[in-house]
Amino acid sequence: MKEYDVVVVGAGPSGSTVAKTCAEKGLKTLLIEEHIDIGLPQHCSGWLSGSPFTERLIKTIPENLILQKVSSWRIWSPSGKVICEIKDFGFGGWFVDRAGFDKFLAKEAVRAGSDIRVGTKFVDLIKSEEIITGIKVQIKGKIENIYSKLVIGADGSRSIPLGVAFKSDLPKLNKKPKVYYPGLQYEFINIKDMTPGVIEIFFGSIFDQIFKMAFVSPLAADNAYIGFGKHRDYENVKQKHPILKERLKNAKVIRKMGGSYGVPLNVPLKKVSRSGLMLVGDASGLHGIINGMISSVLCADVAINALDQGDISDDFLKNYDKKLKRNLVSKVSIGYDMSTFSDEGMERLLDEQGDKITEYMLREISKFDI
Ligand SMILES: Cc1cc2nc3c(=O)[nH]c(=O)nc-3n(C[C@H](O)[C@H](O)[C@H](O)COP(=O)(O)OP(=O)(O)OC[C@H]3O[C@@H](n4cnc5c(N)ncnc54)[C@H](O)[C@@H]3O)c2cc1C
Structure with a gap:
């Protein structure tokens, strides 16, 4: 049985970014996506909000995916x-071909060394004595277990009512649910x-x-x-x-x-990690492509350190919560x-x-x- 260091659920911009960053550091990483064609169905206009992060990112994207500058x-x-x-x-941002952009980011994750499985739907978390040790997925109607030291939920806004975030019980810690x-x-x-x-x-x-x-x-x-x-x-x-x-x-x-x-838009959950699990992008309560990608870089940084030190406890992973709130909590x-x-x-x-x-x-x- 293959066991991963990190399994990332959802190949949107947040999931592919976290998978790429973890794989680059040598972690055995798997990215799963429920759809068979990454980027589709498209649900967004592809405006990359302007920021220094965006300006650096845009230089790395193939020209044919960049539609216009705002x-x-x-x-x-x-x-x-x-x-x-x-x-x-100064920072109006850019429009990109969103479906192509998602596919490009997923390819980058694979080029960095991540494994990928499309047509693979997350259905549940596997827990052992309250520690998350992997996920159950559905492939062509069959359930399979995938074991991993860390699970990263990047399954978008439906995560909180239905997906990884929901199964983790974290939202119950929120005073005001989304x-x-x-x-x-x-x-x-x-x-x-x-x-x-x-x-x-x-x-x-x-x-x-x-x-x-x-x-x-x-x-x-x-x-x-x-x-x-x-x-x-x-x-x-x-x-x-x-x-x-x-x-x-x-x-x-x-x-x-x-x-x-x-x-509320772009207000993260009260807690975005627990032992063995972290949430990024819309799954963490954020909103927007760039915010999601920034959360993913912050998450990968803590995940890499956690695995390096062999400590995936609630206590260690909450460093990610702190970083997220320091860097990304919207004043608007x-x-x-x-x-x-x-x-x-x-x-x-x-x-x-x-x-x-x-x-x-x-x-x-x-x-x-x-
Ligand atoms: C109509 C609309 C327009 C928008 N326009 C903009 C915009 O112009 N600019 C902007 O910055 N933001 C926009 N947004 C918000 C933006 O789409 C999200 O903030 C962004 O996509 C979040 O990225 P993500 O990677 O966190 O999640 P997502 O992009 O939602 O990616 C989640 C991925 O997880 C996969 N997934 C879900 N469940 C499972 C499962 N059970 N198993 C496996 N895979 C799963 C999904 O198929 C998807 O590929 C818009 C949103 C909407 C609804």
């Missing part, structure tokens, strides 16, 4: 007024008036009852992603929104993507309280402080680094 952010009020356009603040909402995103062609490089955020309860906003991410002058709460919200926007109604008039949906968000929890705003209240707030809030938010996000 040059500015345009903010719209619920009534359809431009509140501000924040330009040239609430999960579906995230819909449509890709449109023949949409009018998009400006490549300019991300637009439209505020208003028409988009979604929880976040009350939509990200409109351009791919070309007539091609964009827009996020909605539900399909019904899209229908409303198409018929009634003061600006997007016109832009969407002849637009066609060419792709529908679905995912989920844990709210976007969206959490938006549900309490009326459109009139939002219009007033944006009118008075929209430019300052946007600039502050973008600058705070861009500080995340290792």
Whole structure:
């Protein structure tokens, strides 16, 4: 029976990053992915939030996966007024082909020495006297045990209600559990008036009852992603929104993507490790590609030290909790309280402080680094 030092569940950006970093240090690493094609189905627009980490990362990505640099952010009020356009603040970030990006990162993990198994679904943790010693996986309907000194949960936002994080009992330590909402995103062609490089955020309860906003991410002058709460919200926007109604008039949906968000956004679980187990990326309660990848580098660092010293105890691994909170805890929890705003209240707030809030938010996000 093959036993690993580290088994990583989920080949998203967080899982592939942690697998690559562990394998580079000579750990016997396995990365598993439930889907047979890494990166698909795609559920995100592939905006890499701007930060020094992102600027270093982008230099390593094949050019054909880089779609465009973000040059500015345009903010719209619920009534359809431009509140501000924040330009040239240095760290606007980049759009990448998200499916290709995930595949590229997984290849990098394998090139670094990690083993990989696709079509392999995590179903449960194996515990021995409360210490996690491996995972049970399902492959073509059959259950198999994989033993490992450390298990790293990188299985995305569904981890907390359903996956590795849930099976670990860690979320029970949370005072306020996360609430999960579906995230819909449509890709449109023949949409009018998009400006490549300019991300637009439209505020208003028409988009979604929880976040009350939509990200409109351009791919070309007539091609964009827009996020909605539900399909019904899209229908409303198409018929009634003061600006997007016109832009969407002849637009066609060419792709529908679905995912989920844990709210509050980007607030990690109270504990992200326990003896034999660590959580990274969305599985740890974070949100965003770059935040997930940064958490993975921090996690790998502690995992490598833990295995080097032969200590995978709760006490040792909580160094990762400390690092995560020091480096990544967001000062901006976007969206959490938006549900309490009326459109009139939002219009007033944006009118008075929209430019300052946007600039502050973008600058705070861009500080995340290792
Ligand atoms: C509509 C939408 C748009 C978004 N747009 C952006 C954006 O533009 N920029 C940004 O930074 N963030 C965006 N996000 C958030 C972003 O997608 C996540 O934060 C990011 O993907 C987290 O990466 P991850 O590796 O932690 O998890 P994921 O990317 O979710 O990867 C988890 C992996 O684990 C696998 N997996 C799950 N369960 C199992 C299992 N039981 N066994 C084996 N494998 C399993 C999954 O198949 C997946 O490959 C968006 C989210 C949504 C819903």
